[in-house]
Amino acid sequence: MLNILQRNIGVKIISLLFAIIFWLFVLNEGTPDKIIPEPQTYTIPLVSSGLDPNMVVMTQLPVVRVRLQGINPSASINNIYAQIDLSGGVPGESTYIIKVNTPPGTNVVDFQPANVKLTLDKVLEKTIPVEAVVTGSPANDYQVGSLIVKPSAVNVRGPSTILNNLGKVTVEISVSGVNDTVQISRPVSFRDKEGKPIFGPNPVVDILSAYPSSVDVIVPVIAKGLSTKMIPLKVTSTGTPASGKELRSLVPAPASITVQGTLQALKGFDFLNIGPVDISGLAEDKNIQIALDKITLPSGVSFLNETSLSVSVQIGDGPIQKSISGVAVQVRNVGADLEVNKAIPPMDVVIEGLPDVVNKVTPDQIQLWVDASGHAAGSYANSKVFWQLPPGITIPTTLQVDYSLKSRVVKGVE
The missing domain is CATH 2.170.120.40 (YbbR-like domain)
Incomplete structure:
Protein backbone atom coordinates (compact mmCIF):
# COMPACT_ATOMS: atom_id res chain seq x y z
CA MET A 1 0.00 0.00 0.00
CA LEU A 2 2.86 2.36 0.89
CA ASN A 3 4.44 1.68 -2.47
CA ILE A 4 1.23 2.65 -4.24
CA LEU A 5 1.06 5.98 -2.37
CA GLN A 6 4.68 6.75 -3.11
CA ARG A 7 4.38 5.90 -6.81
CA ASN A 8 4.57 9.06 -9.06
CA ILE A 9 4.53 11.24 -5.98
CA GLY A 10 5.88 14.29 -7.88
CA VAL A 11 3.00 14.19 -10.36
CA LYS A 12 0.51 13.84 -7.52
CA ILE A 13 1.93 16.89 -5.68
CA ILE A 14 1.78 19.04 -8.83
CA SER A 15 -1.83 17.94 -9.45
CA LEU A 16 -2.76 18.89 -5.89
CA LEU A 17 -1.23 22.34 -6.28
CA PHE A 18 -3.14 22.95 -9.52
CA ALA A 19 -6.37 21.88 -7.81
CA ILE A 20 -5.81 24.34 -4.96
CA ILE A 21 -4.99 27.19 -7.36
CA PHE A 22 -8.13 26.49 -9.44
CA TRP A 23 -10.29 26.40 -6.29
CA LEU A 24 -8.91 29.77 -5.14
CA PHE A 25 -9.56 31.25 -8.60
CA VAL A 26 -13.18 30.11 -8.61
CA LEU A 27 -13.66 31.34 -5.04
CA ASN A 28 -12.29 34.78 -5.90
CA GLU A 29 -14.32 35.16 -9.09
CA GLY A 30 -17.45 34.14 -7.26
CA THR A 31 -17.55 37.34 -5.19
CA PRO A 32 -21.11 38.75 -5.64
CA ASP A 33 -20.08 42.28 -6.72
CA LYS A 34 -17.79 40.86 -9.43
CA ILE A 35 -20.29 38.55 -11.16
CA ILE A 36 -23.31 39.70 -13.13
CA PRO A 37 -25.83 36.85 -13.46
CA GLU A 38 -27.60 36.66 -16.81
CA PRO A 39 -30.04 38.17 -17.29
CA GLN A 40 -30.71 40.35 -14.26
CA THR A 41 -32.28 43.79 -13.67
CA TYR A 42 -30.55 46.54 -11.68
CA THR A 43 -31.40 50.09 -10.63
CA ILE A 44 -28.52 52.44 -11.38
CA PRO A 45 -28.04 56.20 -10.86
CA LEU A 46 -28.35 58.75 -13.66
CA VAL A 47 -25.60 61.36 -13.72
CA SER A 48 -25.09 64.40 -15.95
CA SER A 49 -21.94 65.80 -17.54
CA GLY A 50 -20.90 68.83 -19.57
CA LEU A 51 -23.33 71.27 -17.94
CA ASP A 52 -22.37 74.93 -18.34
CA PRO A 53 -21.41 76.33 -14.89
CA ASN A 54 -23.89 79.17 -15.48
CA MET A 55 -26.75 76.69 -16.00
CA VAL A 56 -28.64 74.48 -13.56
CA VAL A 57 -30.89 71.41 -13.90
CA MET A 58 -34.35 72.19 -12.55
CA THR A 59 -35.65 68.60 -12.81
CA GLN A 60 -34.73 65.87 -10.37
CA LEU A 61 -32.85 63.15 -12.23
CA PRO A 62 -34.64 59.76 -12.25
CA VAL A 63 -33.02 56.39 -11.64
CA VAL A 64 -32.58 53.98 -14.54
CA ARG A 65 -33.55 50.28 -14.58
CA VAL A 66 -31.21 48.21 -16.70
CA ARG A 67 -31.04 44.47 -17.64
CA LEU A 68 -27.52 43.13 -17.95
CA GLN A 69 -25.95 39.86 -18.98
CA GLY A 70 -22.43 38.51 -19.18
CA ILE A 71 -19.62 38.05 -16.73
CA ASN A 72 -16.63 40.33 -16.45
CA PRO A 73 -14.19 39.19 -13.74
CA SER A 74 -13.06 42.79 -13.18
CA ALA A 75 -16.56 44.31 -13.23
CA SER A 76 -18.33 45.80 -10.24
CA ILE A 77 -22.02 46.68 -10.10
CA ASN A 78 -21.03 49.88 -8.28
CA ASN A 79 -19.20 51.08 -11.42
CA ILE A 80 -22.21 50.76 -13.73
CA TYR A 81 -24.19 53.99 -14.21
CA ALA A 82 -26.36 55.88 -16.69
CA GLN A 83 -25.25 59.20 -18.14
CA ILE A 84 -26.66 62.18 -20.07
CA ASP A 85 -24.61 64.79 -21.94
CA LEU A 86 -25.75 68.35 -21.19
CA SER A 87 -22.92 70.14 -22.99
CA GLY A 88 -25.34 71.50 -25.60
CA GLY A 89 -28.12 72.25 -23.14
CA VAL A 90 -30.18 75.43 -23.48
CA PRO A 91 -32.68 77.04 -21.07
CA GLY A 92 -36.10 75.43 -21.15
CA GLU A 93 -37.39 71.86 -21.44
CA SER A 94 -35.56 69.42 -23.74
CA THR A 95 -35.25 65.66 -24.17
CA TYR A 96 -31.86 64.08 -23.58
CA ILE A 97 -30.70 60.59 -24.59
CA ILE A 98 -29.55 58.29 -21.81
CA LYS A 99 -26.46 56.15 -22.24
CA VAL A 100 -25.52 53.29 -19.92
CA ASN A 101 -21.87 52.97 -19.00
CA THR A 102 -20.74 49.35 -18.50
CA PRO A 103 -17.34 47.65 -18.37
CA PRO A 104 -16.20 45.59 -21.39
CA GLY A 105 -17.66 42.09 -21.41
CA THR A 106 -20.94 43.21 -19.85
CA ASN A 107 -23.88 43.48 -22.27
CA VAL A 108 -26.90 45.75 -21.85
CA VAL A 109 -30.07 43.84 -22.78
CA ASP A 110 -32.45 46.74 -22.14
CA PHE A 111 -32.82 49.86 -20.01
CA GLN A 112 -35.65 52.22 -19.13
CA PRO A 113 -36.11 55.09 -19.63
CA ALA A 114 -34.11 55.53 -22.83
CA ASN A 115 -34.39 59.32 -22.64
CA VAL A 116 -35.48 61.93 -20.14
CA LYS A 117 -37.10 65.37 -20.26
CA LEU A 118 -35.19 67.95 -18.27
CA THR A 119 -35.67 71.66 -17.67
CA LEU A 120 -32.53 73.80 -17.62
CA ASP A 121 -32.31 77.37 -16.40
CA LYS A 122 -29.73 80.16 -16.40
CA VAL A 123 -27.98 81.01 -13.15
CA LEU A 124 -28.18 84.71 -12.25
CA GLU A 125 -27.08 86.89 -9.33
CA LYS A 126 -28.98 89.58 -7.50
CA THR A 127 -28.30 91.78 -4.47
CA ILE A 128 -31.15 91.53 -1.97
CA PRO A 129 -31.61 93.43 1.35
CA VAL A 130 -31.73 91.24 4.45
CA GLU A 131 -34.84 91.53 6.61
CA ALA A 132 -34.41 90.69 10.30
CA VAL A 133 -37.38 88.90 11.85
CA VAL A 134 -37.63 89.01 15.65
CA THR A 135 -39.54 86.24 17.40
CA GLY A 136 -40.64 86.07 21.02
CA SER A 137 -40.91 88.85 23.60
CA PRO A 138 -38.19 90.24 25.87
CA ALA A 139 -38.40 90.24 29.65
CA ASN A 140 -40.96 92.39 31.44
CA ASP A 141 -40.33 96.14 31.27
CA TYR A 142 -38.00 95.70 28.27
CA GLN A 143 -38.49 96.41 24.59
CA VAL A 144 -36.71 95.84 21.28
CA GLY A 145 -34.94 98.82 19.72
CA SER A 146 -33.86 99.43 16.12
CA LEU A 147 -32.20 96.35 14.65
CA ILE A 148 -28.81 96.41 12.93
CA VAL A 149 -27.94 93.86 10.22
CA LYS A 150 -24.38 93.61 8.87
CA PRO A 151 -24.11 93.37 5.95
CA SER A 152 -27.51 94.85 5.21
CA ALA A 153 -27.72 93.02 1.86
CA VAL A 154 -26.38 89.76 0.39
CA ASN A 155 -25.61 88.57 -3.12
CA VAL A 156 -28.03 85.76 -4.03
CA ARG A 157 -27.20 83.31 -6.82
CA GLY A 158 -29.60 80.82 -8.38
CA PRO A 159 -31.86 79.89 -11.32
CA SER A 160 -33.50 82.88 -12.99
CA THR A 161 -37.04 81.52 -12.56
CA ILE A 162 -36.50 81.00 -8.83
CA LEU A 163 -34.67 84.30 -8.42
CA ASN A 164 -37.49 86.20 -10.11
CA ASN A 165 -39.92 84.72 -7.58
CA LEU A 166 -37.70 85.56 -4.61
CA GLY A 167 -39.64 87.81 -2.28
CA LYS A 168 -37.15 88.45 0.50
CA VAL A 169 -34.07 87.24 2.31
CA THR A 170 -34.63 86.88 6.04
CA VAL A 171 -32.76 86.12 9.23
CA GLU A 172 -34.58 85.11 12.41
CA ILE A 173 -33.60 86.08 15.96
CA SER A 174 -35.34 85.10 19.17
CA VAL A 175 -35.52 87.55 22.08
CA SER A 176 -37.73 85.44 24.33
CA GLY A 177 -37.18 86.47 27.95
CA VAL A 178 -33.97 88.45 27.34
CA ASN A 179 -33.17 91.72 29.12
CA ASP A 180 -30.00 92.68 27.30
CA THR A 181 -28.86 93.39 23.76
CA VAL A 182 -28.63 90.30 21.54
CA GLN A 183 -25.69 90.10 19.14
CA ILE A 184 -25.54 86.97 17.00
CA SER A 185 -24.48 85.61 13.61
CA ARG A 186 -27.24 83.73 11.79
CA PRO A 187 -27.65 82.10 8.35
CA VAL A 188 -30.07 83.73 5.95
CA SER A 189 -33.12 81.99 4.48
CA PHE A 190 -35.20 82.63 1.39
CA ARG A 191 -38.93 83.31 0.99
CA ASP A 192 -40.97 83.62 -2.19
CA LYS A 193 -43.36 86.48 -2.91
CA GLU A 194 -46.05 84.70 -0.89
CA GLY A 195 -43.73 84.34 2.09
CA LYS A 196 -43.23 80.58 1.65
CA PRO A 197 -39.85 78.83 1.89
CA ILE A 198 -38.14 78.20 -1.45
CA PHE A 199 -37.13 74.64 -2.37
CA GLY A 200 -35.60 73.21 -5.53
CA PRO A 201 -36.36 69.91 -7.32
CA ASN A 202 -34.34 68.12 -4.65
CA PRO A 203 -35.42 69.48 -1.23
CA VAL A 204 -32.17 68.24 0.30
CA VAL A 205 -30.07 70.49 -1.97
CA ASP A 206 -30.24 74.30 -1.69
CA ILE A 207 -31.43 75.81 -4.97
CA LEU A 208 -30.31 79.33 -3.94
CA SER A 209 -27.06 80.42 -2.35
CA ALA A 210 -26.14 83.68 -0.67
CA TYR A 211 -22.81 85.42 -0.19
CA PRO A 212 -22.20 85.86 2.61
CA SER A 213 -24.39 82.99 3.77
CA SER A 214 -24.62 84.40 7.32
CA VAL A 215 -25.06 87.93 8.67
CA ASP A 216 -24.41 89.60 12.01
CA VAL A 217 -27.49 90.92 13.78
CA ILE A 218 -27.62 93.32 16.74
CA VAL A 219 -30.97 93.50 18.49
CA PRO A 220 -30.99 96.26 21.12
CA VAL A 221 -33.09 95.19 24.11
CA ILE A 222 -33.63 98.28 26.26
CA ALA A 223 -35.76 99.40 29.17
CA LYS A 224 -39.20 100.65 28.23
CA GLY A 225 -39.36 104.41 27.90
CA LEU A 226 -36.00 104.58 26.13
CA GLY A 318 5.94 111.16 3.63
CA PRO A 319 6.68 113.30 0.56
CA ILE A 320 10.21 113.55 -0.80
CA GLN A 321 11.91 116.03 -3.10
CA LYS A 322 13.86 115.24 -6.24
CA SER A 323 15.74 117.38 -8.74
CA ILE A 324 14.87 116.85 -12.40
CA SER A 325 17.51 118.17 -14.82
CA GLY A 326 17.10 119.49 -18.33
CA VAL A 327 13.44 120.48 -18.39
CA ALA A 328 12.58 122.57 -21.46
CA VAL A 329 10.91 125.98 -21.03
CA GLN A 330 8.60 127.27 -23.76
CA VAL A 331 7.48 130.81 -24.57
CA ARG A 332 3.78 130.76 -25.39
CA ASN A 333 1.34 133.27 -26.88
CA VAL A 334 4.00 135.26 -28.75
CA GLY A 335 2.51 138.01 -30.96
CA ALA A 336 2.24 137.33 -34.68
CA ASP A 337 4.84 140.03 -35.52
CA LEU A 338 7.26 138.90 -32.83
CA GLU A 339 9.62 136.02 -32.18
CA VAL A 340 11.77 134.80 -29.31
CA ASN A 341 15.14 136.47 -29.48
CA LYS A 342 16.95 133.54 -27.87
CA ALA A 343 15.60 130.19 -26.69
CA ILE A 344 15.38 129.78 -22.93
CA PRO A 345 17.91 127.14 -21.84
CA PRO A 346 16.58 123.98 -20.11
CA MET A 347 16.42 124.32 -16.35
CA ASP A 348 16.66 122.09 -13.29
CA VAL A 349 13.42 121.70 -11.35
CA VAL A 350 12.83 120.40 -7.82
CA ILE A 351 9.62 118.39 -7.55
CA GLU A 352 7.85 117.02 -4.47
CA GLY A 353 5.51 114.08 -3.86
CA LEU A 354 5.27 110.57 -2.53
CA PRO A 355 8.28 108.34 -3.31
CA ASP A 356 6.44 105.87 -5.53
CA VAL A 357 5.28 108.78 -7.74
CA VAL A 358 8.30 111.08 -7.65
CA ASN A 359 10.79 108.36 -8.56
CA LYS A 360 8.96 107.62 -11.82
CA VAL A 361 8.89 111.21 -13.16
CA THR A 362 10.97 112.00 -16.28
CA PRO A 363 11.78 115.47 -17.76
CA ASP A 364 9.40 115.01 -20.70
CA GLN A 365 6.46 114.62 -18.26
CA ILE A 366 6.95 118.18 -16.99
CA GLN A 367 5.77 121.14 -19.07
CA LEU A 368 7.17 124.60 -18.27
CA TRP A 369 6.33 127.86 -20.03
CA VAL A 370 6.15 131.64 -19.76
CA ASP A 371 3.17 133.61 -21.05
CA ALA A 372 4.05 136.36 -23.56
CA SER A 373 0.47 137.53 -24.08
CA GLY A 374 0.36 141.29 -24.80
CA HIS A 375 4.13 141.68 -24.61
CA ALA A 376 5.98 143.89 -27.12
CA ALA A 377 9.54 143.49 -28.33
CA GLY A 378 11.99 143.78 -25.43
CA SER A 379 13.52 141.94 -22.50
CA TYR A 380 11.55 140.45 -19.60
CA ALA A 381 13.45 139.53 -16.45
CA ASN A 382 12.24 137.27 -13.64
CA SER A 383 9.17 136.18 -15.58
CA LYS A 384 6.91 133.73 -13.81
CA VAL A 385 7.10 130.15 -15.05
CA PHE A 386 3.88 128.18 -15.30
CA TRP A 387 3.80 124.40 -15.21
CA GLN A 388 1.79 121.25 -15.82
CA LEU A 389 2.82 118.23 -13.74
CA PRO A 390 1.89 114.53 -13.41
CA PRO A 391 -0.81 113.78 -10.79
CA GLY A 392 0.53 113.77 -7.22
CA ILE A 393 3.49 116.04 -8.02
CA THR A 394 4.06 119.66 -6.96
CA ILE A 395 6.88 122.20 -7.32
CA PRO A 396 7.50 123.72 -3.87
CA THR A 397 9.30 126.82 -5.17
CA THR A 398 8.51 129.71 -7.51
CA LEU A 399 10.23 129.42 -10.89
CA GLN A 400 11.39 132.49 -12.82
CA VAL A 401 13.35 132.98 -16.05
CA ASP A 402 14.58 135.79 -18.27
CA TYR A 403 13.64 136.02 -21.93
CA SER A 404 13.38 138.59 -24.72
CA LEU A 405 11.27 139.18 -27.82
CA LYS A 406 12.19 140.86 -31.09
CA SER A 407 10.35 141.93 -34.19
CA ARG A 408 9.91 139.21 -36.73
CA VAL A 409 11.99 139.79 -39.87
CA VAL A 410 10.03 139.17 -43.06
CA LYS A 411 12.25 137.82 -45.81
CA GLY A 412 12.48 140.00 -48.92
CA VAL A 413 11.55 143.14 -47.08
CA GLU A 414 14.40 145.67 -46.49
Missing part, protein backbone atom coordinates in the same frame (compact mmCIF):
# COMPACT_ATOMS: atom_id res chain seq x y z
CA SER A 227 -35.26 104.79 22.42
CA THR A 228 -32.30 103.89 20.23
CA LYS A 229 -30.57 105.86 17.50
CA MET A 230 -27.87 105.09 14.94
CA ILE A 231 -25.03 107.62 15.26
CA PRO A 232 -22.17 108.01 12.73
CA LEU A 233 -18.66 108.20 14.18
CA LYS A 234 -15.99 110.80 13.50
CA VAL A 235 -12.37 110.76 14.59
CA THR A 236 -9.52 113.28 14.78
CA SER A 237 -5.83 112.92 15.59
CA THR A 238 -3.15 114.63 17.63
CA GLY A 239 0.63 114.50 17.30
CA THR A 240 2.79 113.78 14.26
CA PRO A 241 4.06 110.46 12.85
CA ALA A 242 7.71 109.44 12.79
CA SER A 243 10.17 111.38 10.63
CA GLY A 244 9.62 110.75 6.94
CA LYS A 245 6.11 109.42 7.55
CA GLU A 246 2.67 110.96 7.19
CA LEU A 247 -0.89 110.18 8.21
CA ARG A 248 -2.82 108.68 5.29
CA SER A 249 -6.20 107.95 6.91
CA LEU A 250 -8.16 107.54 10.14
CA VAL A 251 -11.07 105.10 9.91
CA PRO A 252 -13.40 104.43 12.88
CA ALA A 253 -14.73 100.91 13.31
CA PRO A 254 -17.60 100.51 13.16
CA ALA A 255 -18.54 103.50 11.02
CA SER A 256 -21.63 104.02 13.19
CA ILE A 257 -23.05 102.72 16.47
CA THR A 258 -26.41 102.46 18.17
CA VAL A 259 -26.91 104.36 21.43
CA GLN A 260 -29.88 104.46 23.78
CA GLY A 261 -31.57 107.24 25.68
CA THR A 262 -34.72 109.26 26.04
CA LEU A 263 -36.20 110.86 22.95
CA GLN A 264 -35.31 114.29 24.29
CA ALA A 265 -31.69 113.28 24.96
CA LEU A 266 -31.28 111.76 21.51
CA LYS A 267 -32.77 114.77 19.77
CA GLY A 268 -30.02 116.74 18.03
CA PHE A 269 -27.40 114.07 18.76
CA ASP A 270 -26.32 113.46 15.15
CA PHE A 271 -22.68 112.29 15.37
CA LEU A 272 -20.07 111.22 17.90
CA ASN A 273 -16.40 112.23 17.84
CA ILE A 274 -14.31 109.45 19.37
CA GLY A 275 -10.98 111.27 18.99
CA PRO A 276 -8.49 112.59 19.17
CA VAL A 277 -6.19 109.57 18.83
CA ASP A 278 -2.49 110.10 19.44
CA ILE A 279 -0.35 109.21 16.39
CA SER A 280 2.90 110.63 17.78
CA GLY A 281 5.93 108.73 16.47
CA LEU A 282 3.93 106.14 14.51
CA ALA A 283 5.93 104.62 11.65
CA GLU A 284 3.44 101.98 10.50
CA ASP A 285 -0.27 101.18 10.42
CA LYS A 286 -1.93 100.59 13.78
CA ASN A 287 -5.34 99.65 15.13
CA ILE A 288 -6.15 101.62 18.29
CA GLN A 289 -8.85 100.48 20.72
CA ILE A 290 -10.98 103.27 22.16
CA ALA A 291 -12.03 103.04 25.80
CA LEU A 292 -15.72 103.84 26.19
CA ASP A 293 -15.19 105.57 29.53
CA LYS A 294 -12.99 108.15 27.77
CA ILE A 295 -15.84 109.27 25.51
CA THR A 296 -18.30 111.92 26.63
CA LEU A 297 -21.93 111.31 25.69
CA PRO A 298 -24.82 113.75 26.08
CA SER A 299 -26.69 113.53 29.36
CA GLY A 300 -29.27 110.73 29.27
CA VAL A 301 -27.50 108.84 26.46
CA SER A 302 -25.53 105.61 26.96
CA PHE A 303 -23.83 102.90 24.95
CA LEU A 304 -25.46 99.54 24.43
CA ASN A 305 -23.80 96.61 26.14
CA GLU A 306 -21.00 94.95 24.15
CA THR A 307 -20.30 98.17 22.22
CA SER A 308 -16.70 98.14 21.00
CA LEU A 309 -14.85 100.96 19.24
CA SER A 310 -11.51 101.17 17.46
CA VAL A 311 -9.69 103.37 14.96
CA SER A 312 -7.61 102.10 12.06
CA VAL A 313 -4.62 104.41 11.53
CA GLN A 314 -2.89 104.20 8.16
CA ILE A 315 0.66 105.57 8.04
CA GLY A 316 2.62 105.94 4.81
CA ASP A 317 5.87 107.39 3.56
